[in-house]
Amino acid sequence: MSVASVMSGHAANTSQGTAGYALELRDVSKKFGALEALGGINMSVRPGERRAVLGSNGAGKTTLFNCVTGDFAPTTGAIRFFGEDITSFPAQERIRRGLRRTYQISLLFNGLTVFDNVYLACRGVSRGRFSFLRPGRGDALVQTAEELVEMVNLQDVRTTLVSDLSYGQQRQLEIAMALSGAPRFILFDEPAAGLSPTERAELVNILTGLPGHVGYIIIEHDMDVALRVSDMVTMMHNGRIFKEGKPAEIEEDPEVQALYLGGGHD
């Protein structure tokens, strides 16, 4: 089952607010005491754009994600999502507006099954979160969850507890959960980490197969994956953006090579 076909059925609200930028960060900074994890970040991502954020460990990439999703409140600056200022919104309000993310370390529900995890992700952005009634067989969210489980090739372990899954399967489940509901923009935090070469190829297929209206930012240390699935690349260093450009430009940039790709030693 293709990614686009699964997601086309629940993307009714994707046309709204597509004018302007999907995600805008203006002078966003984040301090932890004396440590400045992010400093004056300005970034504009168009709807449907796929962008890679690269940088060494401690560059501030995950902190940037945490500020966008509401896990951290930025110290200064503003974050706009499809034109709406979401800087002060709690995490759940941002999710309901179509923002999704995966986590660097899998944050799954270990006591529940694979299907239950995906179903919870689908239900989280729908009505009936407090429902005391079990969904029927024909429930639309149940069907969507089944399709997402199948899409990431976890149908054989759909009733397996998450705690019994391999690391690679947990990463696949993270992807399925990020694609639930009607995502307009997804933040992927190192989705290829720990995956086998075969699983990485499958991941690339899933990312490149996303519907055109779904944009994303991907943090990835595997340059091969990152550059293949992105239209634009943002390089970060010490909590600041120091270079932006097309994947080919970034790959050839001597400063980037020196800092990140190791070419500076040549």
Place this chain on the structure above:
Amino acid sequence: MADITSTSAVRDRRETWLEQVPPAYWVLGIILLVIPAFVSPFFMFQIMGWTFILGIISLSLMFLGGYGGMVSLAQMAFAGFAGYMVAIFGDSAITNISQGWPWWLVIPLALLITVIFATAVGWLAVRTEGIYTIMITLAIAAAFFYFTRQNYEIFNGFQGFNSVLPPMLFGVDWRGPYAFYYLTLFWAVAGYAAVLYISRAPFGLALQGVRDNPRRMAALGYNVTAHRVAAYAFAGFLAGIGGILLTWQSSQISPGTVGIAPAIDILVIAVIGGLRHPIGPFIGALIYVILKTFAVDILIALGLAGERFQLVIGIGFLAIVFFSPDGILGLWEKFRASRNRDPLTGQERGDNPL
């Protein structure tokens, strides 16, 4: 653990709910229905009736702890609160306080006020986690105990209320041993079925998600605090039903019912039985009631002081927690797992060791 659609979506033919009931449930159901023909009224009323009541109150703790990861020591306070409300709004021997309103108004009103009380307590308690939740709910239980003991205008102080009896509905004396047995059995089954059903409904699943990873649940669009508070409200409703039945069984409610020791007993019952499944609290309640009822006789028969019966309960509790932190249910699962394991290879039977 079965997932939300394990009984439907993966099967070609949708089974009726009767077909989905495991055979063991049918056997247990038949035994519970016919057992009054073979045992004494004392056993019906005191052993089984009390077991079901304590099981319902402990079930409310199991719902919070097992599915929500929140261990509350305020469940007995909720139960006692509902009992007090029935005594205050309904009939009792304390006619200067009891209002004498009809049962059809008193019972829903008592449960409604109890749910509001539980919601307020939950609203406070969900701001804490782990040991602090236990402490704050224990503090609330203790505060309620001292308040009822010192307040004479509403709660009648130390004496509380006596002659609080169930209504004579359909011409039946519901405090008679057989009628009371079936009354408590009905509510125990209803509470058990409700908790089991809700555990796989969106609310129950979300609660388990909150237990496993609250941060991720917020990131999925859930209001974690609201879910936790709603769980307290539902648990308060369950405890309230148990509290009303408890008040009718002893025909009285007093501060002693809602003291610190009964609050901890509810936790002991839930832990002895196991917090993993709604059947656990009822198993724990049966063991607790049998120990509490017969420990004195056993101790005296052994030539020991009868008043040390709490020691027997404590030793039993220690033994179960030592050998199986998951209670009797944990022991049962270990037993099943060991039976399913090849004694030579240590592998699960049916698994290919290669």
